[in-house]
Amino acid sequence: MSTLLEVSGVSVTFDGYKAIRNLSFRIGEAEMRAIIGPNGAGKTTFMDIVTGKTRPDEGRVIWGEKSVNLLRMNEARIAQEGIGRKFQRPTVFEDQTVHANLLMSLRNPRGSFPCLFYRPNRRDQVRVEELAEEIGLSGELHRKSGELSHGQKQWLEIGMLLAQEPRLLLVDEPAAGMTLAEREHTTDLLKEAAKTRAVVVVEHDMEFVRRLECKVTVLHEGSVLAEGSLDHVTSNPQVIEVYLGR
Amino acid sequence: MTRRPFILRNPSILIFLALLAIFTAAVTLMSEAFGTAMISTSFVKTLGKTLCLCLVALAMDLVWGYCGILSLGHFAFFGLGGYMIGMWLMYARTEIIVTESLANAAIPPTDQEIVDAIGTQIFGVVGSSDFPPIWAFAHSLPLQLLMVVLVPGLLALVFGWLAFRSRVTGVYLSILTQAMTLALSLYLFQNESGLRGNNGLSGLQNLPGVAASQAVVSVWFLWASALALGLGYLLCAWVVSGKFGSVVRGIRDDEARVRFLGYSVEGYKLFIFTLTAIIAGIAGALYYPQAGIINPGEVAPIASIYLAVWVAIGGRGRLYGAVIGAALVSLISTWFTGGLVPSVPLGFYTIDWVDWWLVLLGLSFVLVTLFAPKGIGGLFDLVSGRFAPDRHGADYGPDKGSLQEEEGRG
């Protein structure tokens, strides 16, 4: 399995507090990975580094077959390289319709002039409708996304991520605040996505992680504590000590 | 899904253009030059100027209401446009006067003598007679018209590139634009700036080589201003419709999210900032020939803040709101400061509105911000039954300013 993303020896300090210390992590193509860890373990900061929001003090982040250095790029370039990110709380453009949200996310030239003269063609319209179907929002296409329920917003955001056709999906606590039925739908969406691309899920909820049936990485105080199947890591005494034992 | 033409998808554009056309025709028919003379020439000029102010308010709405950049510098671009056209007007008019006065000389003047005489006429007030390099194109109308677009555009491009590149946002950006405006007006106040210091450029109401009376010229300018406003409205409406508009509004609501979608937020902001600066410059170039004089005081930061006030009162994030706000506030302001409003005797003190109008404006502005954040445009929602979606989470969107949630902040 070839490596898609490789993070090695990364450290970040915020005002003297080491949020990430010497973190190394790699993920291959078409792989699902769950990251768990207690609060302050550095899960969100890790995502910030990969997506270019935070610059690490040291370390390397290498991407793709051509081994591109992601640290040299800004957020928009990284997103164009094929890394999509879903935030902890649903962040969709609430003032705009579901259709507009999805259309904006479709993989098309991102420059201001192509965008200004862009007219939706049949292929794009079809794609938007397919995506809406997939995330279960076909009936809501022309509603403002601010009117959707919390769970629907989460799906819309996942739909927007899929519309970008990224090679790596970073998903931050997708199941937070969802009903049981919504969680199942979310699990299906993510599993489906992981068939064709890499998906990294940060989650607190063990039940949700178990349902994802994937390899698990445990973060603690900014570095990797354990890695393996969920059963493997949950039986690790260190993990029990810092995370599960209390 | 078939796509109807752009205008048909936005009926408000058609309504606006129709109202503008009716207004222009009505003013023309009531003017001294082309109609019943029910409206004085100076009032025609006031109306023409108001149309220009509506145009710059439109630009302000685009940059603030749609893109979320509270620029306190767009009146500076407006003033720059005025200065650029003013340079040609002043040069060409002085050239005619000088040529006439030198025609009676025993020996016909050389070109250099004419230029020198124009220089003495224009720069006498600042104790100089040489043309500064920035007047290099003042002799030519086409070149100077190009300057109307280029100078505000380039300034906005350079400033915007610097500011957006370093990710200055929110109130920081507002303060930075205010500083830019202050720097520009301080620069223009100097005699060394080459634009006659605090004297400014004057006599701009006289079109060189045009024999028509001011009554006729004022109506011409009204037409030109109405045309510019109509075209500007169309342009702005086209820009904010479609995907570009989606992205721009997305930037307003959640800049970081747009960035993570792969859009270069800086490029979009720069585009909008520069485009609106150019629109503001054009509006200024139409405004100052009607006002007759421009001086650095017009460029002062306070003017740009008033512009924001108009747009806020009219209603941000909707183009007609900006137009309504600018027209209403500037006309009421003219009415109050013109001493036409009767004073209010309180017994111990008489409220003279010339003095107290600004207090009234300031306080009513606070009230609008507090109680009617949608501005006057919000009334149309009541009529059309359009309500903001019930947002369960945090408040987003134009009506709540630039609030961004904790997560995903730039």
Added chain:
Amino acid sequence: MFLRLIAAAALSLLAAGPGSAQDADAPIQQLLQQHSGIIQDSSRRTIQPAIDAIRDSGLPRAQLVLEKWAAREMWLDEETGLFVHAEEIDRDTLRIFDFATGEEIGEVPDDTYDQLKPNSGIRGLINSALVRFQLSDPDPANRLSALQSLERNGNESHLSVLRDSIDGEPDPAIRARKERIERLLTISFGATADERIAAMEAFRGDLGVDVRAKLNPILTTRTSAGAALPEGVNLARELTPGTDITESEAYELLVSEGLAPARLTPDAQRRTLQDNIVGGMVGGVAVPDLRSPAARDRAYAALVGAGRAEPAATNAEAARAIEDHVFYETYVETDAAVTGAAEDVLTSIEMTVAMNQFLDLSLDALSLASIYFLAAIGLAITFGVMGVINMAHGEFIMMGAYTGYVIQQIIPNYTVSILVAIPVAFAVTFGAGVAMERLVIRWLYSRPLETLLATFGISIALQQIAKNVFGTQARPLTSPGWLDGAWIMNDVVSISYIRIAIFVLALVFLAVFLFIMKKTRLGLETRAVTQNPRMAASMGINPDRVNMLTFGLGSGIAGIAGVAIGLYAKVTSELGSDYIVQSFMTVVVGGVGNIWGTLLGATMIGFLQKGIEWLNPSNTLAAQTYMIVFIIIFIQFRPRGIIALRGRAAGD
């Protein structure tokens, strides 16, 4: 012969009138009689011997005579020819005194007395002669005033007098001053070049303006032109046309020295052509064709050919003339050793002056920085700590200044009124701030841009109210007498007490702010609310109360800053808006949420502005323009200010 006749006449009339009481044989009277003719002539050209004789006589009464003479109180008794000094009692009556004894002779009608009226030139000569007496006058005040007059217009003749008086000087301070003035005079009037050079060397590195005033004239130059560099003159430097001197200046110099004919100005050419219009033609060129410069040249050449115009130098001729001559500056002072030494000493002085100017400029910058700090600190609290941008902050400053003004109208004693004004200004603006927070700002906490606009609305309203109440003209806020004047370190470095007071006030504010934030309950609560309002609220802190007090505190400090700024600038309704942009800049440049950042920001902006003003001293407007441009560029490199919070807490 004439003198003797008068003396004889005087003797013969001795017995007559009150003059009879006078001692005509007293040595001083004798001396006056000897020079009576030229004294009565009263001509500047001939008077010198008389003055010299009196000065050098060594007589005890010589000083009195000179003083009375200069004061136009010396009269001539026409009958006896004797000199007396007199007071005019009324228009017709004099009280006369004898020079020899100083005793009153009596009151007489002035019919027979003639007042001597020395003109200003003669009075100058008399006064210089008097210097000798004054320099050794027993009263130190008189000696000092004599020295003062020497400093202003001492001349060659004073030098020896001054030197003679130094040894006998008892007062060490006056003695030092005498020695300094002696050296200064030696620079200009020393007998030998060595003496002058030695005097100059003694002043190496001296900051006194008087020294530079003596040295600079020695280095005065004259610009001249000639075929070759002259011999035997004290040459300052050779000038290269085009670099040291413009081509046209060089040519004008040649014209003024008669070495080249004047060039034809376009004006002169036009006038000549105009004078020679004959039947619509000038020199064979039709008048309408004279529109082009080439045709004008042709016509002019034709006129020259016909002898009706002066030939004028063409550009090529002018260029050749410039090439053929040398241009140089010569010193007016002929001795090269003297000018060399003067230049050398002046350079060393200028080095010292530059260093001191730098110090002076730094002090200026420091005081400007403290003003910005005062203006910005309140803003830093509301903007930095609470994230609220208060456009009306400038109006709070103005409100504080007007409070000071009103208090001064009630309490006339300036010291007391300022001491009262500071707490009252704090109270007034604290109240205004709390009211504004309660009524407006707390509804807008989540909408920063709207806070900006709403507070702007308040700002225009407050400004206009101030204009309506106090009028548009500037109101004075007078500082107490003990703040007048300046602390003068030397001729270059000085700083006014009021600026020192503002600096001290800024330090006090810094200390008070740090104390409140670090040591008090309010500070603790404020920091807690800043970092996490929800958590703070759940721990029993009332965020509403904290926000209200913090905002009040920021506004109150603005009020006190207003009193301080009012002392230094004029109080107008626009006082606040003059400082608001700079205050924002200070906060933004320094970094939000940190008092040290504000301090650094104010320091940077203060020093920057003074530095730019120093580079471009004529234009403070330009200095401000460049400063703002610099700040915009600075923000590029440190978008979050000098002291930036990093990490997730900063929303970064």
